Amino acid sequence: MKLKLALCAAALALVAAQPAEASFKVIKWNTGWCQIWNNKTPWNAGPFGWTTVSPNFSSMGEANVAKLDLARKGVCW
Numbered sequence: 001m002k003l004k005l006a007l008c009a010a011a012l013a014l015v016a017a018q019p020a021e022a023s024f025k026v027i028k029w030n031t032g033w034c035q036i037w038n039n040k041t042p043w044n045a046g047p048f049g050w051t052t053v054s055p056n057f058s059s060m061g062e063a064n065v066a067k068l069d070l071a072r073k074g075v076c077w
Contacts, residue, residue, distance in 0.1 A: 023039035023057075023058070024036055024058075024059065025057065026052070026053050026063055026070060027045060028051050028052075028053045028070075029050045030049050030050065032076055033077060034075070034077070035067075036063045036064060039056065053070060053075060054067075
């Protein structure tokens with residue numbers, strides 16, 4: 001029992017030590033609406049109906065600034 005607990009603790013420590021790799025981008029739907037998309041989600045936005053309108057960002061905050069800038073420029077709403 002102690003060995004299992006020690007192995008679980010070691011595995012948890014290893015996972016916690018991995019750096020978080022967030023990857024966000026702004027996508028534009030065919031309707032003109034823009035959305036922040038997390039590239040690390042286990043699903044995608046589908047094969048059609050959207051395009052990428054920004055580079056990848058390391059945080060949601062950076063992606064939000066880009067989304068607001070795109071809206072200001074009239075690229076999307």
